Amino acid sequence: MDGRRLDRATEVIPGTRAGATLNLMVKSRPLDRVFSALSDPTRREILEHLGHGPATLSELADPLDMTLPGVLKHVRVLEGARLVTTERNGRSRECRLGPERLDDAAQWISTYRLHWKRRLDRLDRFIEKTTRGAAK
16 A cells, blocks of 8 residues: 555555555454454453353353343444354353454454564664664
């Protein structure tokens, strides 16, 4: 990308005819849902609880001191982000970690961690070179 922003959801694609754009929302929606779901401490607690194994809504609600409808709202957000799956089991609903878990978010973080590590390494080399030159 050449850095020219059209608006929040699109960018100009370099090397294409003038005005060709890429809709960034299509690419980032699943990741946005994951980070949005993780932004709430209650949902992070639910994920932590499910990390130990499947649990019913009642089992999730007890330590959180929440009503079942309140927990269900949080679980539905986690389902929308594909972090949790639920299955009806008789009269109860069992929740478990989703098959993708945090893979997308971890990959995104890893990519940017590598990017910033490289930039910081270049900065470190520049500072080293500059301080050696000043000491002469």
